[in-house]
Amino acid sequence: MTSLLSEVRGISGSVIASRLSENPRFKVLLIEAGPDNEGVLEIAAPGYSWDGINDAYKWNYVTEPQLNADNRALEYKRGRVLGGSSSINGMLYTRGSADEYDAWAKITRDQGWSWKSLFSLVSRRVKHEKWIPPNGGRNITGQFDARVHGFHGNTFVSLPQSDPSPLDLRVMQNAQLQSERFPFNLDPNSGYPLGVTWTQSNIGNGERSSAATAYLGPQVRRRMNLDIVINTVATRVLTTKSGRQPEIRTVELAPSSGGGTRKTFTASKELILTAGAIGSPQILLNSGIGDRNDLSTLGINTIADLPDVGKGLTDHTVKVTLWNSTAPPPPPINDQEALEQWQTNRTGPLAQFATGHIVWSKIPSNASIWRNHRDPAAGKNSPHIELHIFASTTESVVGCSIILLTPRSRGTVRLRSNNPFDAPIIDPGYLTHPFDVEAIREGARLAKQFFTGPAWDGYLINPITLDPDVDPVAYDESTRNSLITTVHPTGTAAMSARNAKHGVLDPDLKVKGLRGLRVADSSAMPVIPTGHTPAGTYLLAERAADLIRSAW
Numbered sequence: 001m002t003s004l005l006s007e008v009r010g011i012s013g014s015v016i017a018s019r020l021s022e023n024p025r026f027k028v029l030l031i032e033a034g035p036d037n038e039g040v041l042e043i044a045a046p047g048y049s050w051d052g053i054n055d056a057y058k059w060n061y062v063t064e065p066q067l068n069a070d071n072r073a074l075e076y077k078r079g080r081v082l083g084g085s086s087s088i089n090g091m092l093y094t095r096g097s098a099d100e101y102d103a104w105a106k107i108t109r110d111q112g113w114s115w116k117s118l119f120s121l122v123s124r125r126v127k128h129e130k131w132i133p134p135n136g137g138r139n140i141t142g143q144f145d146a147r148v149h150g151f152h153g154n155t156f157v158s159l160p161q162s163d164p165s166p167l168d169l170r171v172m173q174n175a176q177l178q179s180e181r182f183p184f185n186l187d188p189n190s191g192y193p194l195g196v197t198w199t200q201s202n203i204g205n206g207e208r209s210s211a212a213t214a215y216l217g218p219q220v221r222r223r224m225n226l227d228i229v230i231n232t233v234a235t236r237v238l239t240t241k242s243g244r245q246p247e248i249r250t251v252e253l254a255p256s257s258g259g260g261t262r263k264t265f266t267a268s269k270e271l272i273l274t275a276g277a278i279g280s281p282q283i284l285l286n287s288g289i290g291d292r293n294d295l296s297t298l299g300i301n302t303i304a305d306l307p308d309v310g311k312g313l314t315d316h317t318v319k320v321t322l323w324n325s326t327a328p329p330p331p332p333i334n335d336q337e338a339l340e341q342w343q344t345n346r347t348g349p350l351a352q353f354a355t356g357h358i359v360w361s362k363i364p365s366n367a368s369i370w371r372n373h374r375d376p377a378a379g380k381n382s383p384h385i386e387l388h389i390f391a392s393t394t395e396s397v398v399g400c401s402i403i404l405l406t407p408r409s410r411g412t413v414r415l416r417s418n419n420p421f422d423a424p425i426i427d428p429g430y431l432t433h434p435f436d437v438e439a440i441r442e443g444a445r446l447a448k449q450f451f452t453g454p455a456w457d458g459y460l461i462n463p464i465t466l467d468p469d470v471d472p473v474a475y476d477e478s479t480r481n482s483l484i485t486t487v488h489p490t491g492t493a494a495m496s497a498r499n500a501k502h503g504v505l506d507p508d509l510k511v512k513g514l515r516g517l518r519v520a521d522s523s524a525m526p527v528i529p530t531g532h533t534p535a536g537t538y539l540l541a542e543r544a545a546d547l548i549r550s551a552w
């Protein structure tokens with residue numbers, strides 16, 4: 001029997017296409033708006049991450065001016081290349097806490113989304129992850145917990161290649177001396193991340209491990225039942241069979257360059273959208289799946305009146321805190337030598353990106369913020385704040401990114417027009433809920449507590465950024481005018497319980513009220529994980545592949 005499935009892909013698309021095409025009875029077509037990732041140096045070499053990657057591999061979006069963030073419009077780039085944003089991101093690999101996944105299970109009333117169930121996709125069946133020691137063979141004993149990792153899966157996960165820096169040693173010393181407040185935690189990916197942890201990244205053998213390299217390697221690409229189409233945009237999905245519950249198995253495609261040529265393609269079984277938390281709601285809305293009132297204003301016929309499409313956008317925000325230090329900056333990197341070293345043996349500055357440590361913290365239960373706000377954390381293991389420790393490469397400055405992991409602000413993805421080639425209107429609604437600005441202030445207090453611990457005596461001199469306790473009003477103002485984003489959008493086509501009127505997808509990721517169409521990417525997450533989003537997206541995609549396989 002031959003089945004036909006079709007998708008648009010990033011992380012989830014790569015995973016699902018790879019898993020489904022393991023079975024020769026399924027025929028899979030993958031559609032990607034961007035080019036191939038293969039042979040692109042700056043994507044492969046981890047050290048070029050973020051700004052070192054050419055904008056040609058990105059959707060170069062900008063948000064709407066953020067009214068509560070000094071009216072600034074922020075860059076909002078997404079990957080536009082095989083592997084999606086996993087081909088351009090900072091490669092941090094953190095799963096978040098068990099509590100968020102258990103909240104997914106509670107919201108959807110489907111235990112298959114619980115931490116215990118998803119975790120089995122990583123470890124027990126060793127499917128998704130391939131833990132690997134860093135190139136160069138440094139000793140990593142005591143820096144991770146082998147019991148919570150997979151060793152025979154697809155996606156490489158590793159610790160930094162370089163030996164612990166003087167900063168790392170201070171962080172570890174501080175974790176001992178302030179163990180009540182900031183204890184050392186052997187592994188952030190056990191489902192219980194609270195504490196000071198070593199940073200894990202999607203890097204293997206000194207190269208970026210993206211969804212494309214991990215799931216669409218040469219052997220997978222050779223499969224006769226998998227077709228990959230690049231530089232092609234999915235503009236809309238169309239009704240294949242109308243009726244009380246319309247069937248959507250047809251996708252409309254156009255060359256990425258625009259132009260008038262449109263082709264349609266009908267899958268014999270189903271369509272799976274994995275265009276990400278911005279792309280998937282954009283395709284749904286362009287197709288007439290969304291809020292009937294908004295769609296009619298744009299002259300789009302409604303196929304399914306689902307008001308929550310594009311709503312509920314949840315993202316993590318970042319504020320930086322800095323200290324002058326007595327430690328000299330590291331010697332400058334010679335770019336040419338670094339490239340030659342990476343090309344020779346995949347080591348050196350280009351073989352890694354994030355280094356060092358992350359501190360995962362709860363806002364203390366006696367903090368003043370709880371007088372005004374309920375706690376949005378999914379449970380007692382969920383951190384509110386991530387402190388990502390770093391040192392400047394050019395000055396004697398040490399600091400951390402304060403990342404708010406449990407925001408209460410929500411935003412939207414809407415259409416600008418009924419032209420699928422128009423960029424969507426992205427309004428993350430940063431700081432629209434008063435909890436968020438206060439929580440970032442609490443995060444700055446946690447950072448101050450951490451950096452004034454005894455291990456920093458003689459190493460840190462004075463804070464450069466504002467002290468939240470000296471002038472909280474000025475501090476909040478600085479939050480509004482300097483806040484940036486981790487670009488972790490989620491929740492724009494969220495799952496809910498099968499009979500719930502709210503939400504967009506049922507617990508099997510099927511679009512409510514329709515047949516033949518699923519959405520299986522970070523837009524489906526009903527609660528944002530308290531970590532960087534790719535790890536959760538990989539887990540979601542592995543389960544999606546299981547659901548689709550067992551359905552057919």
Ligand SMILES: Cc1cc2nc3c(=O)[nH]c(=O)nc-3n(C[C@H](O)[C@H](O)[C@H](O)COP(=O)(O)OP(=O)(O)OC[C@H]3O[C@@H](n4cnc5c(N)ncnc54)[C@H](O)[C@@H]3O)c2cc1C
Pocket residue numbers: 008009010011012031032033034050077078079080081082083084085086088089090091092093094232233234235274275276277278279280283486487488489521522523532533534535537
């Ligand atoms: C600059 C940046 C830095 C980041 N840094 C980190 C980090 O350090 N650590 C971390 O853990 N996470 C990071 N993230 C987040 C992470 O990469 C994403 O959360 C993750 O990739 C999941 O994204 P997604 O599900 O939204 O889909 P994506 O991975 O973005 O995939 C969507 C795919 O669909 C394609 N597509 C979209 N629309 C269409 C269409 N109409 N037709 C055809 N194809 C289409 C896109 O081109 C893309 O390939 C970062 C993200 C960005 C953008």
